[in-house]
Amino acid sequence: MSRLRPLVVAMGLLALWQLLCWTSGVPPFLLPDPLRVARTLWARLDLVAGHALTTALEILLGLAIGTALGAGSALLLAASRRAREWVLPVLVVSQVLPVFALAPLLVLWLGYGLPSKVAMAVLVIYFPVTAAFHDGLRRTPEGWLDLARVMDARPAAILWRVRVPAALPAFASGLRVAAAVAPIGAVVGEWVGSSSGLGYLMLHANARMQTDLLFASLFVLCLMALLLWYGVDRLLRRLVAWPSEPLHPA
Amino acid sequence: MPPAEPAPGVSLLVERFAFAGRTLFEGLRLELPAAKTTCLLGPSGVGKSTLLRLVAGLLPGAVRTASDGRPLERRIAWMAQSDLLLPWLTVEENLLVGFRLRGAGRAELAAARERARALLARVGLAERAAARPHELSGGMRQRAALARTLVEDRPIVLMDEPFSALDAITRHRLQDLAAELLRGRTVLLVTHSPLEALRLGHEVRVLEGLPARPGPPLRPLGTPPRAAEPALLALEARLLDALAGGAERPLEAAA
Incomplete structure (x- = not known):
């Protein structure tokens, strides 16, 4: 039953929406009813699916590249004091900058195609991943480090065998945030300038008062974002299945 | 021992x-x-x-x-108040962590593994060698920590x-x-x-x-x-x- 609860809530909300449209007589170009959206989605599935594929590719590429860059940066910051001193301030300043304001520039530099959208997704993912992982790497419980030192561990081994695994729960939190914001990055990139993708389709439909198509695209986008977050969360739960702190003696 | x-x-x-x-x-x-x-x-x-x-x-x-x-x-070997077992490793791997951290060679590691198994049996944890620390009670974890201290075999x-x-x-x-x-x-x-x-x-x-x-x-x-x-x-x-x-x-x- 608890697994069905979100479905029941969603169905209830859709029913309410349908009822509202029927009773209020609001014109469909302002607010199409769910049944109409479903019919449109079904009728134009080819079109929507094609654009969804573009967006999905942007999101996944952005997530992969952003995660790799973020993880690499966090490791560099953890391993080298000099890197910390020089790069950390730059990193913080870069995050104060509204990343979305860079979208037009990215389109200018990287063109209308895939690269500018992937770059946008990478930009929004990079910081949460770097910050979370670096934070985890800094907070290795002292006891583990003491133990490693008494064991005459090599510094590189302390990083790879103690600090990195100890930081994985924090890294996983960063990845969950990244999975949630990656679709935003990709769609914002598409809004600024593109010729395909769900963001493009939504703008296109909006301009032509095809509000039902806009809603259909939005629905598919939400579904993709949900699936992505859920998939990432499930994967991380399986891979990082331990408490983040040392166990306290019972 | x-x-x-x-x-x-x-x-x-x-x-x-x-x-x-x-x-x-x-x-x-x-x-x-x-x-x-x-x-x-x-x-x-x-x-x-x-x-x-x-x-x-x-x-x-x-x-x-x-x-x-x-x-x-x-x-020198070290044992603290908290067991300091690494939660992502099995009990047996936790006993060998010093050897891993020092980058021990294959032969040395194999010898240490033998020793670790004997010590696990000695502290009554032979059956739990493949368990993760969070699956053990506090007393078992501290026994594992004692075994880890001894695997190091330091005077x-x-x-x-x-x-x-x-x-x-x-x-x-x-x-x-x-x-x-x-x-x-x-x-x-x-x-x-x-x-x-x-x-x-x-x-x-x-x-x-x-x-x-x-x-x-x-x-x-x-x-x-x-x-x-x-x-x-x-x-x-x-x-x-x-x-x-x-x-x-x-x-x-x-x-």
Whole structure:
């Protein structure tokens, strides 16, 4: 039953929406009813699916590249004091900058195609991943480090065998945030300038008062974002299945 | 399980050690007799753990020498109050973590694995070798930590209140097991329990004052692990009194 609860809530909300449209007589170009959206989605599935594929590719590429860059940066910051001193301030300043304001520039530099959208997704993912992982790497419980030192561990081994695994729960939190914001990055990139993708389709439909198509695209986008977050969360739960702190003696 | 090499005595000399503006130690000298267990007692905050960390080389500021004249590097093992098992490794892999951290070769690792399995059997965890730490009880985890300390097979073992977080029965059993398995090694055990010190120590020292110094060694009769007999319990009562500041130099009288 608890697994069905979100479905029941969603169905209830859709029913309410349908009822509202029927009773209020609001014109469909302002607010199409769910049944109409479903019919449109079904009728134009080819079109929507094609654009969804573009967006999905942007999101996944952005997530992969952003995660790799973020993880690499966090490791560099953890391993080298000099890197910390020089790069950390730059990193913080870069995050104060509204990343979305860079979208037009990215389109200018990287063109209308895939690269500018992937770059946008990478930009929004990079910081949460770097910050979370670096934070985890800094907070290795002292006891583990003491133990490693008494064991005459090599510094590189302390990083790879103690600090990195100890930081994985924090890294996983960063990845969950990244999975949630990656679709935003990709769609914002598409809004600024593109010729395909769900963001493009939504703008296109909006301009032509095809509000039902806009809603259909939005629905598919939400579904993709949900699936992505859920998939990432499930994967991380399986891979990082331990408490983040040392166990306290019972 | 005797150590691979004979355990040397250790002497520690701290000229001056300050922490947070307080001089914790000044002109402190501590001798750990070879192949014997020295228990260090003292009120909270007197610097017992700090002293242990100085012996371990985790803090700078002490001159450490071994009685055989060889350096102390790679001859010390450490056991803390919390088990410090790495939660992402199995119990067996946790026992081998020192070898992994030192980048041990295949042959050395295989030998260590043999040893780890024997020790797991010895502490009653043979069946749980593939378990993760969070699947074990607190007592089992501390037994695994004891086994990990012994897999390292180092002649000097430093223990920082290793049993203090356990329930009384588990603690009692683990004290006996540790005393047996640590025989032949030079052990420094920091504890806040006078009874534990009296049961396990060949020598018991009380760290007192600011700057702190260890009092004269107290040597209870018999070999550890001693049973908690009336004579030992009477000594415990006097030690507790002394630690609480209630008696005038009762330790020399007791010794």
